[in-house]
Amino acid sequence: MNDFLPLIPAATLVVGAIVLMLSEVFLASANRGYMVIVATLTSVVAAVAAFWNAFEPARSVLQGYAVLDPFSSFMTCMVCVGTALSGLVASSFLKHRNAERGEFYALVLFAAAGMSLLALSNEFITIFINLEVLSVATYSLTAYLRRGGRPAEAGFKYFILGAFSASLLLYGAALLYGATGVTKLDELERALPLAAATQPALVYVGFGLVLAGFAFKVAAVPFHMWTPDVYEGAPTPVTALMSAGVKSAAFVSLVRVFLAMKGALPPEVPYLLFAALALVTMVAGNLLAMPQRNVKRMLAYSSIAHAGYLLLGVAALFAPAGASAKAGVLAVTPLLGGTAVAAGDVYKGLLFYLLGYTVTTVGAFGCVAAIERREDETRTNTWDLERFAGLAQRQPGWAVAMAAFMLSLAGVPPTAGFIGKLFVFSAAVDAGLIGLAVAGVLASVAGTYYYLRVVVYMFMRPSPDEATAPFRHWTMDVALVTSAVAVVALGLLPGPVAQWLSRAGMMFGHF
Amino acid sequence: MSIEQVLFYVFAVAIVASASAVVFLRNPVGSAMSLVACFFFLAGVYVLLWAHTIAALQVLVYAGAIMVLFLFVIMLLSLTDTGPLVQLTPSRAAGALAAVAVFSALIVALKKLPDVAPGWTADPSQVARFGTIQYLGEVLYTKWLFPFEAVSLLLLVAIVGAVVVAKPRI
Numbered sequence: 038m039n040d041f042l043p044l045i046p047a048a049t050l051v052v053g054a055i056v057l058m059l060s061e062v063f064l065a066s067a068n069r070g071y072m073v074i075v076a077t078l079t080s081v082v083a084a085v086a087a088f089w090n091a092f093e094p095a096r097s098v099l100q101g102y103a104v105l106d107p108f109s110s111f112m113t114c115m116v117c118v119g120t121a122l123s124g125l126v127a128s129s130f131l132k133h134r135n136a137e138r139g140e141f142y143a144l145v146l147f148a149a150a151g152m153s154l155l156a157l158s159n160e161f162i163t164i165f166i167n168l169e170v171l172s173v174a175t176y177s178l179t180a181y182l183r184r185g186g187r188p189a190e191a192g193f194k195y196f197i198l199g200a201f202s203a204s205l206l207l208y209g210a211a212l213l214y215g216a217t218g219v220t221k222l223d224e225l226e227r228a229l230p231l232a233a234a235t236q237p238a239l240v241y242v243g244f245g246l247v248l249a250g251f252a253f254k255v256a257a258v259p260f261h262m263w264t265p266d267v268y269e270g271a272p273t274p275v276t277a278l279m280s281a282g283v284k285s286a287a288f289v290s291l292v293r294v295f296l297a298m299k300g301a302l303p304p305e306v307p308y309l310l311f312a313a314l315a316l317v318t319m320v321a322g323n324l325l326a327m328p329q330r331n332v333k334r335m336l337a338y339s340s341i342a343h344a345g346y347l348l349l350g351v352a353a354l355f356a357p358a359g360a361s362a363k364a365g366v367l368a369v370t371p372l373l374g375g376t377a378v379a380a381g382d383v384y385k386g387l388l389f390y391l392l393g394y395t396v397t398t399v400g401a402f403g404c405v406a407a408i409e410r411r412e413d414e415t416r417t418n419t420w421d422l423e424r425f426a427g428l429a430q431r432q433p434g435w436a437v438a439m440a441a442f443m444l445s446l447a448g449v450p451p452t453a454g455f456i457g458k459l460f461v462f463s464a465a466v467d468a469g470l471i472g473l474a475v476a477g478v479l480a481s482v483a484g485t486y487y488y489l490r491v492v493v494y495m496f497m498r499p500s501p502d503e504a505t506a507p508f509r510h511w512t513m514d515v516a517l518v519t520s521a522v523a524v525v526a527l528g529l530l531p532g533p534v535a536q537w538l539s540r541a542g543m544m545f546g547h548f
Numbered sequence: 549m550s551i552e553q554v555l556f557y558v559f560a561v562a563i564v565a566s567a568s569a570v571v572f573l574r575n576p577v578g579s580a581m582s583l584v585a586c587f588f589f590l591a592g593v594y595v596l597l598w599a600h601t602i603a604a605l606q607v608l609v610y611a612g613a614i615m616v617l618f619l620f621v622i623m624l625l626s627l628t629d630t631g632p633l634v635q636l637t638p639s640r641a642a643g644a645l646a647a648v649a650v651f652s653a654l655i656v657a658l659k660k661l662p663d664v665a666p667g668w669t670a671d672p673s674q675v676a677r678f679g680t681i682q683y684l685g686e687v688l689y690t691k692w693l694f695p696f697e698a699v700s701l702l703l704l705v706a707i708v709g710a711v712v713v714a715k716p717r718i
Contacts, residue, residue: 177709
């Protein structure tokens with residue numbers, strides 16, 4: 038029975054999804070108000086179960102195919118929070134478009150179940166299957182509303198590129214299997230050093246292909262090309278779910294896979310790869326976001342930049358002890374003699390950053406969804422900055438919430454985004470990545486420009502004359518208030534949450 | 549060269565040729581038929597690997613059921629016989645270069661392989677058991693139960709997703 042503990046959150050989500058799917062068939066009523074409540078309750082129950090699991094000792098379960106560790110349980114908890122909030126945003130969004138159906142919520146919950154299962158998978162085939170569960174659900178959600186040309190294009194692009202990247206991951210895993218004869222990550226960790234000595238080319242190519250597959254999923258530069266188009270074309274609540282959930286789940290799996298492979302390679306190799314990816318992603322994400330006048334597209338590029346900050350944390354995890362890597366800004370410089378990498382601080386930083394990013398990004402996309410009107414579907418300037426002009430006079434509550442989300446994304450205190458950045462950057466400095474941390478801080482300062490521009494438009498520009506009243510529904514207000522309160526509360530009182538997240542033994546097998 | 553090696557090269561060349569035909573033929577029905585051929589030759593490779601069950605399933609499910617659906621879709625869409633010719637743009641050229649680079653890396657990686665694969669056993673009793681339905685079933689429902697159940701979730705999600713995407717308009 039203990040073996041099934043980690044599956045409880047995912048099982049709850051799947052049961053909720055099936056209930057919603059069947060209710061669409063058997064309750065032929067036009068009143069679908071109960072659906073969002075069922076979906077939210079399911080996510081909350083799953084979040085509580087995952088939170089409960091997070092205090093179990095880390096161990097390997099289900100014959101080594103999965104692990105129960107606080108890292109994956111906390112991640113599942115965050116995904117469920119993100120799912121509940123995106124579900125609430127979606128309810129208002131879909132009601133306005135007369136498109137609320139059970140299968141939408143079912144797919145959202147299936148996607149969350151896939152994310153939860155991906156976070157705890159500890160074997161390559163299981164990782165691939167669960168990655169596909171969450172991907173297939175998000176592909177179809179992207180193409181859920183097909184009004185105008187953009188959603189169809191986005192769904193197709195996401196499907197083709199997602200399938201391509203998943204096949205890269207699978208091919209890399211197959212090559213590693215060819216070199217070692219095992220697919221379980223803990224066995225791989227033991228078998229890989231010998232294989233790397235006898236079959237270095239096979240191991241390196243496998244490593245590279247697996248890295249490319251994950252880099253596609255977390256939208257790291259140079260594998261980010263799909264992100265702006267897909268994020269813009271997908272229905273806005275789905276974009277919120279994608280940027281919060283898919284990215285977090287993929288990050289957990291990425292950390293798990295590469296920690297298992299770490300021992301087989303010279304320590305500079307994974308470190309330099311992740312450091313270079315982090316640097317390029319932070320800089321390019323922020324530079325590309327700057328000229329965007331389209332707020333939804335700007336948030337898409339900003340999610341690329343945030344993947345870069347998270348990769349900085351991952352690079353800190355792989356920083357070689359002692360100053361063995363020297364490559365300009367990527368150099369590792371121990372502050373006080375040889376620094377032991379404090380993995381616990383990195384896990385705390387990554388998890389807190391992901392938690393803050395989840396509530397912030399869902400809220401920000403929620404605000405975008407809130408002022409989007411049904412009539413806009415045929416227009417081209419739906420998400421233009423002009424639409425936010427004078428929002429403070431028209432909808433003061435939404436404008437204040439959006440300002441909080443923008444400040445949090447920019448990393449301004451007292452918000453969750455600030456504390457998350459503080460944890461990640463200080464973990465990076467502790468690991469000796471001073472140059473990279475400075476680059477990250479500079480990139481986020483540059484990012485402040487485009488986040489604050491939205492605030493300036495909301496508070497300091499007059500309303501355009503043709504501004505129409507937005508559609509209001511209680512679910513949207515609940516989602517925005519909850520995420521805004523969470524963003525500020527995590528920024529003011531990070532203590533208790535940070536304490537949970539700094540538990541020892543976060544990652545099974547790695548401390 | 550043993551007979552297995554000869555057969556492997558026959559199948560391998562045929563797989564590469566038919567897979568290229570899928571991409572390069574301009575008639576969609578021709579592409580689909582080349583894909584059927586590719587699946588058959590792939591089944592041959594599976595047999596050489598002692599994976600009889602997988603080979604049979606490959607022919608029944610892929611070459612049979614799935615390709616029939618492919619052909620139905622092509623006929624329903626009533627595509628013209630010839631697709632547009634692909635123009636060479638700078639981004640396509642860059643893509644082609646990247647593909648060539650990845651392939652060269654793979655060739656380097658695969659050039660020097662060990663004589664005996666890790667985990668390989670020549671024990672005849674195990675080899676004879678290896679690809680059978682009985683062995684596959686035993687392994688699938690005992691050792692690989694968790695991934696197997698995950699696949700059932702994946703299929704459910706795929707069905708729901710396909711229905712959602714195929715709906716004319718919500």
